[in-house]
Amino acid sequence: MNDSRRKIPSVDSLLGREEFAAILDARPRWLVVDAVRRALQRLRADLAAGRRPDAPTAAEVAAATRTEIEAMERPSLRRVINATGIPLHTNLGRAPLPARARWALEDAALGYSNLEYDLEAGARGSRYDHCADLLKELTGAEDALVVNNNAAAVVLVLNELARERGVIVSRGELVEIGGSFRVPDIIAKSGARIVEVGATNRTHPEDYERAIGPDTGALLKVHRSNFRQSGFVAEVSIGQLVALARKHEVPVIHDIGSGLLPDASKIPELPWEPSVSGSLSAGVDVVTFSGDKLLGGPQAGIIVGRGAIVAGLRANPLLRALRVDKLTLAALEATLRLWRDPATAATEVPALAMITQSGDASRRRAENIASALRERVRDAEIVLVRDAAEVGGGSYPGVQLETWTLKIRLPGTGESQLEARCRAATPPVIARVSDGALCVDPRTVLPHEEPELIDVLSNALTADDDPRRP
Numbered sequence: 176m177n178d179s180r181r182k183i184p185s186v187d188s189l190l191g192r193e194e195f196a197a198i199l200d201a202r203p204r205w206l207v208v209d210a211v212r213r214a215l216q217r218l219r220a221d222l223a224a225g226r227r228p229d230a231p232t233a234a235e236v237a238a239a240t241r242t243e244i245e246a247m248e249r250p251s252l253r254r255v256i257n258a259t260g261i262p263l264h265t266n267l268g269r270a271p272l273p274a275r276a277r278w279a280l281e282d283a284a285l286g287y288s289n290l291e292y293d294l295e296a297g298a299r300g301s302r303y304d305h306c307a308d309l310l311k312e313l314t315g316a317e318d319a320l321v322v323n324n325n326a327a328a329v330v331l332v333l334n335e336l337a338r339e340r341g342v343i344v345s346r347g348e349l350v351e352i353g354g355s356f357r358v359p360d361i362i363a364k365s366g367a368r369i370v371e372v373g374a375t376n377r378t379h380p381e382d383y384e385r386a387i388g389p390d391t392g393a394l395l396k397v398h399r400s401n402f403r404q405s406g407f408v409a410e411v412s413i414g415q416l417v418a419l420a421r422k423h424e425v426p427v428i429h430d431i432g433s434g435l436l437p438d439a440s441k442i443p444e445l446p447w448e449p450s451v452s453g454s455l456s457a458g459v460d461v462v463t464f465s466g467d468k469l470l471g472g473p474q475a476g477i478i479v480g481r482g483a484i485v486a487g488l489r490a491n492p493l494l495r496a497l498r499v500d501k502l503t504l505a506a507l508e509a510t511l512r513l514w515r516d517p518a519t520a521a522t523e524v525p526a527l528a529m530i531t532q533s534g535d536a537s538r539r540r541a542e543n544i545a546s547a548l549r550e551r552v553r554d555a556e557i558v559l560v561r562d563a564a565e566v567g568g569g570s571y572p573g574v575q576l577e578t579w580t581l582k583i584r585l586p587g588t589g590e591s592q593l594e595a596r597c598r599a600a601t602p603p604v605i606a607r608v609s610d611g612a613l614c615v616d617p618r619t620v621l622p623h624e625e626p627e628l629i630d631v632l633s634n635a636l637t638a639d640d641d642p643r644r645p
């Protein structure tokens with residue numbers, strides 16, 4: 176052991192020094208002790224590796240302790256700025272909620288609510304009543320039910336309609352979505368028996384017809400929400416499936432996933448995507464979809480369809496295990512209200528506003544951010560590039576949104592290093608790396624986050640190489 180290492184003071188003697196008085200003032204002693212130990216461990220390792228020449232002073236240990244405490248007090252789940260340009264980024268929490276949802280969330284969270292209390296009758300009510308009327312109004316369904324997520328919705332519906340019976344599904348629709356949702360696995364867990372029909376690329380009405388029998392519980396159609404098939408392909412349309420189902424008196428379930436409520440034509444800027452209303456008016460018995468995809472609300476699974484079927488779902492014991500909480504219901508109701516006018520939704524539901532943002536608007540935002548950055552950073556090379564963004568989150572497969580990104584290079588600093596600096600910032604900025612540049616797409620940056628984005632980027636572009644620099 177060399178001399179300078181020996182000179183590092185002990186935890187006890189450090190805590191008695193005035194440099195630590197303010198730190199100890201505001202926090203429990205055990206936490207500070209823990210932080211000092213961690214700081215010392217790091218400093219000793221730096222000394223041993225020759226990354227610092229001398230033993231640290233008490234002031235340096237205090238500074239390192241503050242850094243450790245900051246890390247210990249930082250929440251695990253944190254807000255980040257999404258600069259990837261992908262509006263429904265599943266890893267980044269899918270849809271950011273509309274501002275309207277915030278008040279509803281706070282009210283429901285910080286006080287009591289009529290979650291399961293009928294204010295008119297003065298008696299017990301049901302949590303499942305809260306969004307039902309709005310969903311009926313918006314989709315034309317006879318009834319509606321909200322659970323935890325769409326995976327839960329599919330499990331519940333299959334369990335109710337096809338438990339210990341067959342559910343007929345095309346081989347072209349045995350899809351995987353997001354790694355943890357696989358149609359065959361979900362069917363198996365629901366207690367239904369999978370009956371595969373057709374081929375991967377082609378399924379015909381006769382395939383379903385031949386498979387329908389006395390043991391059939393339901394026909395299931397799954398929207399291929401995250402990929403497209405082209406070439407020699409054939410799929411059975413919703414209309415054909417409904418006609419078959421009517422003939423044989425079996426229900427049709429449509430797992431539509433992405434959850435666009437009205438017909439896509441109601442929002443002219445939106446590319447076509449199957450809608451919940453479209454499916455119901457074609458005669459589908461039950462539609463399931465996510466609350467946090469194109470609906471732009473909280474994570475939820477929404478089931479709409481025939482009254483008798485939804486009544487059965489409400490009475491199914493499995494519902495208790497999948498039940499939605501009051502915060503979700505509060506945020507969902509506020510989001511659904513915005514959908515009463517699709518034009519309002521297109522501006523006030525952030526995910527939708529991002530998806531429908533025009534190429535021109537995207538270019539203007541990128542230009543503004545670039546010029547703000549150029550004023551603050553001298554040596555970086557910042558160019559605007561026309562690019563394509565995906566919608567993400569299992570919606571609009573193959574659709575590329577025209578978008579404008581900032582491609583940023585800093586001589587002497589690698590793009591991965593820039594990306595890591597952005598990720599380590601407060602708030603973290605999540606950006607992409609490509610063509611030897613840091614790529615920042617403002618499409619998914621909320622307007623009020625723009626100043627923060629500019630701060631983080633200009634710090635990253637002027638930083639020295641200390642990775643722990645805030």
Ligand SMILES: *Cc1c(COP(=O)(O)O)cnc(C)c1O
Pocket residue numbers: 324325326327352356397398399400401430431432433464465466475476568569
């Ligand atoms: C996204 C998706 C799911 C899973 O929905 P979650 O809300 O993530 O559980 C299921 N089916 C389809 C078709 C989807 O697009």
